[in-house]
Amino acid sequence: MKLNFVLAESALELIPKEILKTPAVVSDARRRGVDPSRILLDRSIHHSAMAKLRDSEKKGRPDLVHAVLLSVTGTPLYLDGSVKVFVHTNKDVVLELAEKTRIPKSYFRFRGLVEKLLSEMSDEGIIKAYQSRIRDLVKKIGSGKVIGLSVQGRQTGLEELAEKVVASKSPCVIVGGFPHGHFTRETLSVVDELARVHEMPLEASVVAARMVYEIEKSLTRTND
């Protein structure tokens, strides 16, 4: 089994044109000595400028994406080469990590790397950036069962989900890379099963960590 892990509609984008000239953005760009159009939108810095944006509450959380990537890429399953990670953003950009790629643990370095990738849509060797809708991404992955995790799904135990994942040859697990709100209709359309894994709404990084762990446990049981 090779797991395809997709962080969907992630709150990861460069400062949008509409707010390039707002005070919060201009002063941040000046302090960093960087062109504002090459800066990652970050609610903890650009909050006051973000009110003008559509779907503002789903945006500007590079820290959330970083936390999810750390929680997945530190697992034995990932280090083993059994997880392929795709970060799909709310602007339909995909960052595709080569197998076993470690991402910077320092937030500064992570930010620098992602700003370069999104500004240049370049291929930093171990991470490729390209334009793709989630529908096309899932088609390209050509995966078997596609499981989406969402508070809107049917409550299902993580163990049970893990068994289904492991039974598929090329399963795909989709987690939302945003802090509030729900999957778009397009994302829902590619999902075979929508599951809620806890009574409480949990952070994406916690859900991702637990899902990968249960998949590891399920694989160990299968191999025994």
Added chain:
Amino acid sequence: MKLNFVLAESALELIPKEILKTPAVVSDARRRGVDPSRILLDRSIHHSAMAKLRDSEKKGRPDLVHAVLLSVTGTPLYLDGSVKVFVHTNKDVVLELAEKTRIPKSYFRFRGLVEKLLSEMSDEGIIKAYQSRIRDLVKKIGSGKVIGLSVQGRQTGLEELAEKVVASKSPCVIVGGFPHGHFTRETLSVVDELARVHEMPLEASVVAARMVYEIEKSLTRTND
């Protein structure tokens, strides 16, 4: 059960006196407009200055501490008020989080908060900073079973450890808050059982997330 979670000997400290005047530190302080003595030591920024420090390889990883705190404080067990978190540092400072305290997800805000706490040894309401050796901390917690997680321990399944934790009324789990190296003799002296939870050496945040998750599962089984 109430879990006491201790991140021990954490790589979290202000810039030590010996390197206050090194170029990497001076330029960072100038860029941030902050006194160098109030800045967190961070390998991703101060690497070149750190070679002079003793036990340098165990130091300067506030990002690691942040990742562990995020992975523990996002769990249902913590949100429920059933985990008390203590960050013990390599300088014998303890940051004690009030129950259910959420820490900033943005690394910038986390850094600002910790710099204030360590500079002023103050009580920021929800987080208290005070001087304490780990021996005194564990005595103060007055916990039952103390389990340390380390690659030097005896290989033990996380489920088995979780059962032991849950059987104790006020258990204590100790995880190392540093990137390399091992617990000091003092830390080892307070541990009742030293366990290794995987063949691979795993990051503290991954181990902490899994430990808390297995404790939750064990509690659910016990309550059924």
